[in-house]
Amino acid sequence: MTQALSADVLVIGGGSTGVGVAWEATRRGLSVILAERSNLAGGTSGRFHGLLHSGGRYVVSDPRSASECAAENKALRSIAPQAIEDTGGLFVSLEGDDPAYAEGFPLACERAGVEAVAMSPAEARSAEPAVNPGIQAAFWVPDASVDVWRLLGILSAQAAEGGAKILEHHEVVSFEQEGQRVLGARLKDSATGETRWVSAQVVVNATGAWSGRVAAMAGCEVEILASRGVMVAFADRLSHLAINRCIRPSDGDIVVPIRTVSVIGTTDVAVADPDDTTVAPEEVAAMVAAADQLIPGAGSARTLRAWAGVRPLYRPPGGAGSGATRTVSRAHALVDHATQDGVEAFVTITGGKLTTLRLMAEEAVDLVVAKIGLPATPAFVEALEEKPARPAYFRLPDALAHRESVWGGDRDAVVCECEGVLRSDVVALVAAARGRIGIGDLRRSLRVGMGPCQGGFCSYRCAGLIAEAAQAAEAVTEDLVEFWKERFKGTATVSFGAQARQEILDRWLYASPLAPPGEPVALP
Numbered sequence: 001m002t003q004a005l006s007a008d009v010l011v012i013g014g015g016s017t018g019v020g021v022a023w024e025a026t027r028r029g030l031s032v033i034l035a036e037r038s039n040l041a042g043g044t045s046g047r048f049h050g051l052l053h054s055g056g057r058y059v060v061s062d063p064r065s066a067s068e069c070a071a072e073n074k075a076l077r078s079i080a081p082q083a084i085e086d087t088g089g090l091f092v093s094l095e096g097d098d099p100a101y102a103e104g105f106p107l108a109c110e111r112a113g114v115e116a117v118a119m120s121p122a123e124a125r126s127a128e129p130a131v132n133p134g135i136q137a138a139f140w141v142p143d144a145s146v147d148v149w150r151l152l153g154i155l156s157a158q159a160a161e162g163g164a165k166i167l168e169h170h171e172v173v174s175f176e177q178e179g180q181r182v183l184g185a186r187l188k189d190s191a192t193g194e195t196r197w198v199s200a201q202v203v204v205n206a207t208g209a210w211s212g213r214v215a216a217m218a219g220c221e222v223e224i225l226a227s228r229g230v231m232v233a234f235a236d237r238l239s240h241l242a243i244n245r246c247i248r249p250s251d252g253d254i255v256v257p258i259r260t261v262s263v264i265g266t267t268d269v270a271v272a273d274p275d276d277t278t279v280a281p282e283e284v285a286a287m288v289a290a291a292d293q294l295i296p297g298a299g300s301a302r303t304l305r306a307w308a309g310v311r312p313l314y315r316p317p318g319g320a321g322s323g324a325t326r327t328v329s330r331a332h333a334l335v336d337h338a339t340q341d342g343v344e345a346f347v348t349i350t351g352g353k354l355t356t357l358r359l360m361a362e363e364a365v366d367l368v369v370a371k372i373g374l375p376a377t378p379a380f381v382e383a384l385e386e387k388p389a390r391p392a393y394f395r396l397p398d399a400l401a402h403r404e405s406v407w408g409g410d411r412d413a414v415v416c417e418c419e420g421v422l423r424s425d426v427v428a429l430v431a432a433a434r435g436r437i438g439i440g441d442l443r444r445s446l447r448v449g450m451g452p453c454q455g456g457f458c459s460y461r462c463a464g465l466i467a468e469a470a471q472a473a474e475a476v477t478e479d480l481v482e483f484w485k486e487r488f489k490g491t492a493t494v495s496f497g498a499q500a501r502q503e504i505l506d507r508w509l510y511a512s513p514l515a516p517p518g519e520p521v522a523l524p
């Protein structure tokens with residue numbers, strides 16, 4: 001076993017909730033260790049729809065969640081504007097939609113504190129020419145899109161700057177308890193297989209859809225209704241505003257423009273296993289058809305990939321029967337296991353939305369502080385306040401401007417044509433990581449492999465650059481195979497039209513001229 005560690009707080013889970021808790025606890029001067037079994041955003045947060053909710057989606061069905069989203073939308077914009085594109089959003093009622101819903105929408109928004117501005121159909125079409133022209137009613141709302149990797153990168157870097165230790169690829173495998181008190185946890189490092197003991201004054205379980213499993217390890221109960229949602233990305237930005245259908249929440253009711261793509265989602269299907277992220281071809285077809293209703297022509301646009309994420313919907317002890325997951329509240333829950341299960345020094349924060357991560361973190365850390373108090377000098381808060389004003393929102397043209405500013409002249413080259421990623425971008429990131437980097441990390445940071453070719457060319461170039469930085473060839477090959485397993489999983493169900501030709505080319509390149517050495521690997 002490697003060296004033991006200790007901190008005021010051990011946060012389990014490196015999704016938006018766990019990273020938010022680590023960030024907030026560090027800001028208050030607490031010492032923090034965060035353990036994530038894969039990479040940051042490796043769970044639901046890296047598989048979400050990408051919307052910074054205005055709250056409009058929930059004003060009728062779930063007003064508490066709507067109000068929280070409205071307030072937290074503003075908060076996140078000021079905390080990490082670089083991770084947010086201020087797209088704005090529309091709610092549109094189309095022919096055949098219940099007119100009563102649209103009629104009640106403005107009052108419901110007002111009651112929930114959600115900003116919404118009524119527009120005439122002509123105004124809505126002028127704001128977003130791609131939208132279905134058969135609009136019956138339209139409202140503008142302050143929706144935005146979020147780059148989750150960038151967001152969690154910013155928050156985790158600030159937490160690390162304040163002393164937090166972020167341990168990716170470390171799974172909590174058991175708890176250490178003395179009587180009815182949690183003393184810490186045992187972590188397993190997936191790279192080395194070694195275990196490591198972490199002691200903490202309080203352990204925060206922020207493992208989303210896995211919260212029930214992790215709580216059970218400490219003899220506590222957290223009931224999670226896991227609900228799988230499927231999304232499909234199109235190869236282009238089909239609209240510049242997020243477009244919501246002005247109806248009760250239902251399948252395929254939002255299209256979100258994110259960077260160079262647009263994403264339609266989602267479904268809502270109860271699943272027994274939080275790791276169940278399967279996607280059925282009929283779900284893809286239903287999503288594409290739904291997008292076509294919001295944006296005519298989307299049905300024949302090029303689809304890039306499909307994926308699923310699993311919502312952690314919380315059901316309180318003695319809560320209502322299983323019901324349809326669509327009707328379960330999206331609001332979050334903070335469980336003090338001392339009061340609920342008689343287990344001290346252990347809390348769970350779960351449910352909610354990515355948009356509400358700051359509020360969830362604030363409430364969880366308030367409870368931690370109530371248990372252990374604050375250190376005398378919260379130095380990090382002061383350091384943060386002294387920082388100069390932060391840069392403005394992300395804008396799509398900024399990506400191009402960045403490329404121009406870092407272009408290393410004739411010796412530089414474009415590694416990823418789809419996203420315009422330069423060799424110098426990759427080399428800089430690989431060098432900064434000092435060998436502990438894979439193609440997946442480059443994808444999350446630079447978007448290599450996210451464009452129309454899905455990595456068909458750039459993945460090999462990236463593998464070469466990682467190998468050049470002296471990483472063992474076997475490890476690079478293994479990483480390349482893992483990258484392709486994941487890529488093909490996402491493209492298999494959308495292989496029709498233009499994307500089918502790309503898929504055939506990608507599979508051929510992978511299987512023959514550029515085949516990784518060793519036994520051929522079965523792909524999805």
Ligand SMILES: Cc1cc2nc3c(=O)[nH]c(=O)nc-3n(C[C@H](O)[C@H](O)[C@H](O)COP(=O)(O)OP(=O)(O)OC[C@H]3O[C@@H](n4cnc5c(N)ncnc54)[C@H](O)[C@@H]3O)c2cc1C
Binds near residue numbers: 012053350
């Ligand atoms: C289909 C879909 C679309 C969505 N769209 C939106 C949207 O547009 N906007 C929005 O605001 N919200 C959206 N949400 C909700 C949002 O994505 C989630 O509420 C949020 O990401 C949950 O974050 P989390 O940190 O609680 O969970 P996760 O992101 O799942 O993080 C939990 C982490 O715990 C880790 N973990 C599990 N067990 C262990 C262990 N034993 N040891 C260490 N680590 C462990 C997991 O690997 C995981 O990374 C969507 C959700 C879904 C499913």
